[in-house]
Amino acid sequence: xxxxxxxxxxxxxxxxxxxxxxxxxxxxxxxxxxxxxxxxxxxxxxxxxxxxxxxxxxxxxxxxxxxxxxxxxxxxxxxxxxxxxxxxxxxxxxxxxxxxxxxxxxxxxxxxxxxxxxxxxxxxxxxxxxxxxxxxxxxxxxxxxxxxxxxxxxxxxxxxxxxxxxxxxxxxxxxxxxxxxxxxxxxxxxxxxxxxxxxxxxxxxxxxxxxxxxxxxxxxxxxxxxxxxxxxxxxxxxxxxxxxxxxxxxxxxxxxxxxxxxxxxxxxxxxxxxxxxxxxxxxxxxxxxxx
Numbered sequence: 001x002x003x004x005x006x007x008x009x010x011x012x013x014x015x016x017x018x019x020x021x022x023x024x025x026x027x028x029x030x031x032x033x034x035x036x037x038x039x040x041x042x043x044x045x046x047x048x049x050x051x052x053x054x055x056x057x058x059x060x061x062x063x064x065x066x067x068x069x070x071x072x073x074x075x076x077x078x079x080x081x082x083x084x085x086x087x088x089x090x091x092x093x094x095x096x097x098x099x100x101x102x103x104x105x106x107x108x109x110x111x112x113x114x115x116x117x118x119x120x121x122x123x124x125x126x127x128x129x130x131x132x133x134x135x136x137x138x139x140x141x142x143x144x145x146x147x148x149x150x151x152x153x154x155x156x157x158x159x160x161x162x163x164x165x166x167x168x169x170x171x172x173x174x175x176x177x178x179x180x181x182x183x184x185x186x187x188x189x190x191x192x193x194x195x196x197x198x199x200x201x202x203x204x205x206x207x208x209x210x211x212x213x214x215x216x217x218x219x220x221x222x223x224x225x226x227x228x229x230x231x232x233x234x235x236x237x238x239x240x241x242x243x244x245x246x247x248x249x250x251x252x253x254x255x256x257x258x259x260x261x262x263x264x265x266x267x268x269x270x271x272x273x274x275x276x277x278x279x280x281x282x283x284x285x286x287x288x289x290x291x
Contacts, residue, residue, distance in 0.1 A: 118273025141178030166206015221250035
């Protein structure tokens with residue numbers, strides 16, 4: 001044992017602490033605790049091979065995963081005034097925005113891109129939960145509106161992928177105004193006879209659920225995603241009843257008719273390509289009669 005303690009263990013410890021070993025070599029699954037090799041985790045689109053947990057996925061990685069051959073074009077969003085309400089709680093809202101942007105490298109909680117899925121044109125608006133919990137403020141509202149306008153302009157399907165805690169409280173009523181604004185935006189797509197597919201990612205709650213996120217022609221969800229308006233504890237205290245263990249999960253909503261299908265990430269490209277093939281199939285004109 002002295003040989004192991006005095007010789008082997010120090011060498012192993014030195015190797016583990018070596019600068020040649022990157023800090024992010026392993027990722028711990030937050031669901032089952034399994035340690036996953038970082039490269040394998042990324043190749044699986046942030047999914048755990050042991051328990052199937054779907055961890056948050058950045059919009060850029062989602063675009064690469066969903067669009068044909070990973071090719072897409074980003075849609076630039078209009079800039080807005082940062083903090084018209086001059087909001088302050090324990091910190092200034094403008095300071096929170098600055099620090100979050102520095103930490104995440106993101107402009108806000110949404111990104112929009114267009115490309116092809118199964119050979120059909122599509123515009124995707126994807127949330128990023130890392131940016132203030134994916135909360136919906138004015139710039140996020142602009143993203144949904146821009147995506148809808150782009151879909152109509154390109155005669156393309158609209159795909160929205162919400163992952164949000166709801167309205168951004170620091171923007172007050174300006175944030176709440178995004179609920180009817182995004183509803184009108186997706187209605188514009190429907191009026192153009194174009195499909196709107198919603199893919200609910202974990203979590204989708206609050207004002208986002210109460211607006212465009214439940215208005216898809218096809219409602220999809222990722223496995224295990226929590227989807228609802230109010231939180232579980234609030235509902236239990238209101239109705240004074242114990243809720244089922246799987247309440248508000250994607251699978252529960254599917255079983256109760258609120259979601260059409262629960263689709264894992266490794267199946268989403270093929271599934272959406274198949275759905276768009278049905279929804280965007282152009283009617284064939286009858287052949288001209290020969291005199």
